[in-house]
Amino acid sequence: MWKWLHPYAKPEVTYHFCAKLIPWLWLFTFGLLVVGTVWGLAFSPEDYQQGDTVRIMYIHVPAAIWSMGAYSSMAIAALIGFVWQIRLADMAISAIAPVGAGFTVIALLTGAIWGKPMWGTWWEWDARLTSELILFFQYIGIIALYHAFEDKQQGAKIVGILAIVGVINLPIIHFSVEWWQTLHQGASITKLEKPSVDTSLLWPLLLNILGFAFFFASLVCMRLRTEILSREQHRPWVKALVMEKSVDGV
Amino acid sequence: MNWWHVFFTVMKKEWLLSFRQKSDLINPLAFFLLVLTLFPIAVGPFPKLLQQIGPGVIWVAAVLATLLAAERMFKQSFHDGSLEQQALSSVPFSLTLIAKVVANWFVLLVPLILISPVTLMFFHLNFEIWFVTILTLIIGGLTIFLFSAVGAALTVSLHRGSVLMALLVIPLYIPVLIFATGAINAASLGFAYHGQLAILGAMMIVSLLAAPFAMSTAIRVGLG
Amino acid sequence: MLRGTSLTCYRQDSILFENLDLALDAGEILLVEGRNGAGKSTLLRILSGLLRPTSGEVSYQQEPIDNVLDTFNQDLLYIGHKPGVEPHLSAEENIRYWEKLHQQETLSDLVPVIQSVGLYGYEDIPAAQLSAGQQRRVALARLWLTKEKRIWILDEPFTAIDVKGVALLQQRIQSHLAQGGCLVMTSHQPFNDILKIDHRIVLG
Numbered sequence: 155m156w157k158w159l160h161p162y163a164k165p166e167v168t169y170h171f172c173a174k175l176i177p178w179l180w181l182f183t184f185g186l187l188v189v190g191t192v193w194g195l196a197f198s199p200e201d202y203q204q205g206d207t208v209r210i211m212y213i214h215v216p217a218a219i220w221s222m223g224a225y226s227s228m229a230i231a232a233l234i235g236f237v238w239q240i241r242l243a244d245m246a247i248s249a250i251a252p253v254g255a256g257f258t259v260i261a262l263l264t265g266a267i268w269g270k271p272m273w274g275t276w277w278e279w280d281a282r283l284t285s286e287l288i289l290f291f292q293y294i295g296i297i298a299l300y301h302a303f304e305d306k307q308q309g310a311k312i313v314g315i316l317a318i319v320g321v322i323n324l325p326i327i328h329f330s331v332e333w334w335q336t337l338h339q340g341a342s343i344t345k346l347e348k349p350s351v352d353t354s355l356l357w358p359l360l361l362n363i364l365g366f367a368f369f370f371a372s373l374v375c376m377r378l379r380t381e382i383l384s385r386e387q388h389r390p391w392v393k394a395l396v397m398e399k400s401v402d403g404v
Numbered sequence: 405m406n407w408w409h410v411f412f413t414v415m416k417k418e419w420l421l422s423f424r425q426k427s428d429l430i431n432p433l434a435f436f437l438l439v440l441t442l443f444p445i446a447v448g449p450f451p452k453l454l455q456q457i458g459p460g461v462i463w464v465a466a467v468l469a470t471l472l473a474a475e476r477m478f479k480q481s482f483h484d485g486s487l488e489q490q491a492l493s494s495v496p497f498s499l500t501l502i503a504k505v506v507a508n509w510f511v512l513l514v515p516l517i518l519i520s521p522v523t524l525m526f527f528h529l530n531f532e533i534w535f536v537t538i539l540t541l542i543i544g545g546l547t548i549f550l551f552s553a554v555g556a557a558l559t560v561s562l563h564r565g566s567v568l569m570a571l572l573v574i575p576l577y578i579p580v581l582i583f584a585t586g587a588i589n590a591a592s593l594g595f596a597y598h599g600q601l602a603i604l605g606a607m608m609i610v611s612l613l614a615a616p617f618a619m620s621t622a623i624r625v626g627l628g
Numbered sequence: 629m630l631r632g633t634s635l636t637c638y639r640q641d642s643i644l645f646e647n648l649d650l651a652l653d654a655g656e657i658l659l660v661e662g663r664n665g666a667g668k669s670t671l672l673r674i675l676s677g678l679l680r681p682t683s684g685e686v687s688y689q690q691e692p693i694d695n696v697l698d699t700f701n702q703d704l705l706y707i708g709h710k711p712g713v714e715p716h717l718s719a720e721e722n723i724r725y726w727e728k729l730h731q732q733e734t735l736s737d738l739v740p741v742i743q744s745v746g747l748y749g750y751e752d753i754p755a756a757q758l759s760a761g762q763q764r765r766v767a768l769a770r771l772w773l774t775k776e777k778r779i780w781i782l783d784e785p786f787t788a789i790d791v792k793g794v795a796l797l798q799q800r801i802q803s804h805l806a807q808g809g810c811l812v813m814t815s816h817q818p819f820n821d822i823l824k825i826d827h828r829i830v831l832g
Contacts, residue, residue, distance in 0.1 A: 291571070291574070315618055316572060323579070327578055413728045413729070421716050488712060489730075495729055627679070
């Protein structure tokens, strides 16, 4: 399998491969999100307790899931880069981080908007929201650290170490926050039971979760291409590419 | 070459350096006291309130002092080149680094404990709460210091890394903070707090094992 | 003994060198020349294992240095651009500390070493109060400590030391080579006399 995979670890190959992949990824993203969202917003029944507000779930849940998914994929990329010394994996980290941070912001905002009618406040120190907030800080740390380095190659390796340290801590943070929350349960306003989702709500949700996955992949592929170009700008193949394009332009 | 011997050689050198640069010894301590003073001024000198927030405040102040102390730990030796000599030694780099970190931790912890009885008066704490607070600081504080050291190692080659370093490591402090204050809360309610201490101990052991590798990898990248 | 194969180094937005080959045997000197910023120090750092080349490989006794890092570090003495001298320790403490971290055996008497680098009488003064040249010599004292280190990699060893010091250092280098060691160095000064340069690399 490694023999087969290895050519894709070359930035040049990946650059062209991503170009072919991106239209398909966007196609799936739009297809799934349009179907899922329209179904979710217009055709699925409303919740008997929460009414129409429950529909924010169709954005909140996929964003929250993939904000964590993005962090894990970043850590996996970091691990690959660290073990096999593959440049491309380091580039993937910096391509993923801002996308993941964006998802985290969406999850936090929609969480707050959802919280207002449910809990009566915009912000509640709820275990999940608190973990999401900490995750957001971790993304900010990674992005800020990467941009602090002038030498991007060095920066990418350093950020990789931080991502690995962070992902080890992620479950620990999550569990400790949950424990902390049960400790201070008395302080919080009415809690709803763990939502059991009806199947009629579940299908559009699953479609949107999948749609967000493709959305994530599309954005990362696009960012990865730019990252590859800027990082490899002095390699012969990039120079050749630029020459070719400029000749075409003339 | 005996590794324990090297470990103590590095520790001794670090201690010698700290005693020659007294400011390194005193500044984090003064900072700790100042932060402690800020809280009664900010929230008002009400004994009940202070009693309630006291342990949490002590922890936050200690965490900030740790951040301050750890931040400069590798800077000097990075700039004068002794860190690269250390990296090229046939003694494992992670060993000499952890020796340095542990030595610096004692330099911070011991004065902090010696001065901590003032919190008995500042926050009207009773003796038992103070005792548990110090216990959690001893067990949990090393984990915090190790995380800070990893943060310092990650930012060692940057000119202005201090705020950035805080940004990186503070999210990682949260579990330790939760279990430390959880133990203190349990103690103040008269419950057993061994469970929380055990968790803090486990975190300390895991970070003691993992941090040296993270640090040595980060510093090697920083040296390159 | 020490070999670099098709070493390439890109740094940020420039190419420092490409496909550089070098090989060094016992008793030989490699002199790296070039203008400032041409990558001399970078090449030395790559050869000492502090820095990974963008591509290519450094090997020691036919083995990539990453595979034999322990023996390589045991045999390597690198003095870089920064001397690696702790400013708050005295000259003697600095030398002793370095010795404990890098050597199997430690000398019982440091006086001859301190004398050979001309620091006698200054050994108890904190390094921060010494001049740049004296600090440099605290670092160079490592060359007199040892017979264990076979590979010397020295970045500008002759700067900031006086004529007498240069002569002493050249003598020490000669005896090192005679004992089967090798040396990689950079230098601004032209070489005409005592030391025979076996290989030259001009960068930039």
